């Protein structure tokens with residue numbers, strides 16, 4: 001049996017994820033595994049057509065594909081994303097159709113589910129036979145249980161191929177609308193009252209309306225800076241070198257234009273409008289690269305108080321996974337995600353109205369310094385980062401540790417809440433079954449709302 005492994009780490013051979021693949025290779029010696037470092041070698045794959053063709057020919061004669069990748073900003077690395085784009089751009093989908101597939105990532109479990117959802121949808125779109133996803137923590141290979149689970153996953157994958165087991169598609173094909181957005185009468189430009197509005201887009205793509213949508217966004221503001229991220233000098237995506245971890249300085253600093261741009265425009269903005277065209281089940285690889293390179297801020301919530309709106313050309317409502325990634329990206333950085341507008345319903349007047357309303361809301365939110373409670377995406381994400389930075393990542397991510405201390409993020413540990421700890425220690429032992437039956441069951445509902453009633457009354 002021949003399995004193609006797509007190594008989606010920019011680190012190539014020194015990938016943590018690849019060590020799990022190496023373990024599978026050791027445990028299943030009867031299988032031929034052929035590995036391609038698609039993320040590390042993306043430039044060669046893009047520029048050297050025979051090399052790309054050789055990879056595709058290997059897929060065509062293989063029994064299955066294993067996508068082995070690290071999590072990078074809630075999904076796969078930008079270079080892996082670009083490889084996926086090349087498959088469609090160069091018409092290589094037939095080599096993948098009908099092949100068995102599985103995905104294996106390593107991560108710290110921050111939005112690992114959205115990464116696997118993405119990859120599964122891509123495999124469904126390629127008409128592959130998807131067997132399963134496997135998402136261990138980056139250190140699980142070091143435990144006996146982790147290795148046992150990995151061998152089970154590998155065994156299951158190989159058995160499914162050997163027995164030609166049936167698989168089922170989880171994602172219906174995307175339906176795209178052929179439609180040209182024709183903006184109507186110009187909106188009234190709103191005074192921005194000193195708020196810095198920055199609109200970022202990734203340029204035009206065949207059949208996309210994004211440039212017209214972006215132009216309308218711009219017309220909504222008296223003053224706004226408009227940039228195409230295609231025009232920023234970006235040498236490559238994040239290499240995972242972790243040079244940023246100790247003092248938030250990127251290895252590319254001074255070597256390309258991204259970091260200066262990010263600091264001057266994104267980190268100084270009050271309102272950020274991100275606009276792009278959907279490419280497969282995400283935005284473009286260029287957008288992914290731009291987002292990824294912001295990792296010089298490591299895990300610091302650098303968007304506090306910023307208002308974000310997303311303007312998307314493409315079948316956005318059919319990809320709730322993309323919405324979750326964009327909301328999660330905003331929430332975990334403590335931005336306020338005001339909303340989304342898309343062109344997918346094919347009605348120009350509706351798009352005009354949607355853009356004008358969203359731009360108005362976003363500016364108003366900045367003027368009023370609006371915020372709102374975050375959902376599980378932001379709350380859960382921040383707690384996960386807090387625990388990791390306080391714990392095993394502290395030595396490497398020293399800059400985050402300093403930031404988290406300065407922002408008081410460690411004060412959110414429940415252990416730091418002495419009042420609650422005292423209450424738990426004193427009242428906890430009193431809650432015997434007899435006491436609970438007699439008083440607690442009767443009182444619990446009214447006692448729970450008593451402080452809320454007081455808050456309503458007093459404020």
Ligand SMILES: Cc1cc2nc3c(=O)[nH]c(=O)nc-3n(C[C@H](O)[C@H](O)[C@H](O)COP(=O)(O)O)c2cc1C
Pocket residue numbers: 009010011014015016017018069070071072073074075106107108109110111112138238240241242292295
């Ligand atoms: C730029 C960057 C972004 C990352 N994003 C995520 C993420 O969104 N979620 C997560 O759980 N881990 C994230 N990680 C952690 C890596 O996924 C993890 O360390 C992985 O094991 C690295 O695998 P590799 O050595 O195969 O590249 C990120 C790491 C880097 C450097």
